[in-house]
Amino acid sequence: MDSLPVPAARLAGPQPPAGVELAGYVVAAAVWAPSVHNTQPWWFSASGHGISLHADAGRQLPVADPRGREMMISCGAALFTARLALRSLGYVPETSVLPDPAQPLLVARLSWRQRVAATGFEQRLFTQVPLRRTHRGGFDPLPLAPEFLTALQEGARRDGAVLHVITDEGHRAALAAVTETAEYALRADGMYARELAGWAPPPGSARRDGVPHTAYPARGERTFPHFADRDFAHGRGWGTARPSLAVPRSPGVVCLLATAGDRPADWVNAGQALQRALLTSATCGVAAALHSQPLERARLREFIRTHLSDGSHPQLVLRLGTVIQTAVSVRRPPASVLFASGGEHLRIGQG
Numbered sequence: 001m002d003s004l005p006v007p008a009a010r011l012a013g014p015q016p017p018a019g020v021e022l023a024g025y026v027v028a029a030a031v032w033a034p035s036v037h038n039t040q041p042w043w044f045s046a047s048g049h050g051i052s053l054h055a056d057a058g059r060q061l062p063v064a065d066p067r068g069r070e071m072m073i074s075c076g077a078a079l080f081t082a083r084l085a086l087r088s089l090g091y092v093p094e095t096s097v098l099p100d101p102a103q104p105l106l107v108a109r110l111s112w113r114q115r116v117a118a119t120g121f122e123q124r125l126f127t128q129v130p131l132r133r134t135h136r137g138g139f140d141p142l143p144l145a146p147e148f149l150t151a152l153q154e155g156a157r158r159d160g161a162v163l164h165v166i167t168d169e170g171h172r173a174a175l176a177a178v179t180e181t182a183e184y185a186l187r188a189d190g191m192y193a194r195e196l197a198g199w200a201p202p203p204g205s206a207r208r209d210g211v212p213h214t215a216y217p218a219r220g221e222r223t224f225p226h227f228a229d230r231d232f233a234h235g236r237g238w239g240t241a242r243p244s245l246a247v248p249r250s251p252g253v254v255c256l257l258a259t260a261g262d263r264p265a266d267w268v269n270a271g272q273a274l275q276r277a278l279l280t281s282a283t284c285g286v287a288a289a290l291h292s293q294p295l296e297r298a299r300l301r302e303f304i305r306t307h308l309s310d311g312s313h314p315q316l317v318l319r320l321g322t323v324i325q326t327a328v329s330v331r332r333p334p335a336s337v338l339f340a341s342g343g344e345h346l347r348i349g350q351g
């Protein structure tokens with residue numbers, strides 16, 4: 001977080017803080033959640049008693065994500081982060097996901113009454129919120145401990161999702177091939193390419209959303225099997241320089257995050273599970289590369305569901321591994337996405 005608007009020590013003290021102060025702290029953390037193309041498709045409203053998280057349909061990707069699935073996954077990641085921020089202060093979050101069928105963009109309501117001190121693990125997760133970065137490219141050829149992967153799978157289950165670790169060589173190769181097929185189909189789709197270009201600002205841009213050139217390599221790194229990266233630079237040579245390697249790098253441990261159902265509540269769950277897995281990995285020095293290209297093509301998604309995901313609905317492809325990371329990302333200031341319940345901007349950042 002650039003800086004938290006209110007010192008945590010004051011909010012964690014015995015006196016309950018004003019709801020507005022607490023909301024400022026929670027939102028300053030939540031904005032660091034991952035989101036598709038860094039669209040940050042959320043806004044928050046706060047009252048004295050709680051915080052509501054809303055999906056911002058104006059930031060949905062109409063071409064790549066017409067159903068809003070990836071928007072809801074992104075909001076789910078923000079929800080997990082908001083809950084973790086409350087836990088970091090010793091509050092027990094009470095969460096109601098998609099509480100009002102008449103308001104499908106109201107993702108969740110969060111409130112807090114009880115206090116129980118945060119565990120060391122929760123504090124460690126929370127410190128990773130602003131530090132974790134999406135990786136793009138290959139990994140060092142180091143195995144990850146089976147206990148670590150089991151812990152990630154248990155974490156995903158707690159959020160109502162499944163993390164499939166794809167160990168079968170044939171299945172890994174098939175998933176890589178489907179990802180590459182999707183990537184090239186998307187590149188050939190003019191409407192998709194224009195939409196992606198709108199979320200890939202040029203070097204020197206002052207924008208606080210979209211994927212900046214500091215977040216991806218100028219030349220996509222080969223892995224074996226090869227998982228194609230998104231083409232953020234679109235042939236313009238943007239991106240950071242990395243030494244070119246003669247041999248392909250490891251794709252890392254390949255996983256599929258999936259859910260039993262495929263409704264908005266499942267997507268929010270997948271987002272919560274995603275952020276839990278990313279932060280847990282970050283506490284262990286493990287980075288993640290994300291691929292959603294094959295899940296943006298209905299037929300390829302269905303192929304993955306029936307052949308690689310045991311019939312569960314695939315929500316995101318993750319590759320996990322160790323690597324020295326240099327990626328730098330951006331976020332909109334928390335004050336620009338936090339409103340009073342009546343609709344006014346809340347004045348935060350004065351603490």
Ligand SMILES: Cc1cc2nc3c(=O)[nH]c(=O)nc-3n(C[C@H](O)[C@H](O)[C@H](O)COP(=O)(O)O)c2cc1C
Pocket residue numbers: 032033034035036037038070071073074077132133134135136210211215230290291292293316327329
């Ligand atoms: C639903 C979803 C889909 C994503 N798909 C991709 C993807 O296909 N390729 C990629 O490089 N990153 C993908 N990302 C990662 C975002 O680009 C990343 O979270 C965003 O740029 C912010 O950067 P950060 O995670 O480093 O903070 C995805 C993230 C989410 C939540």
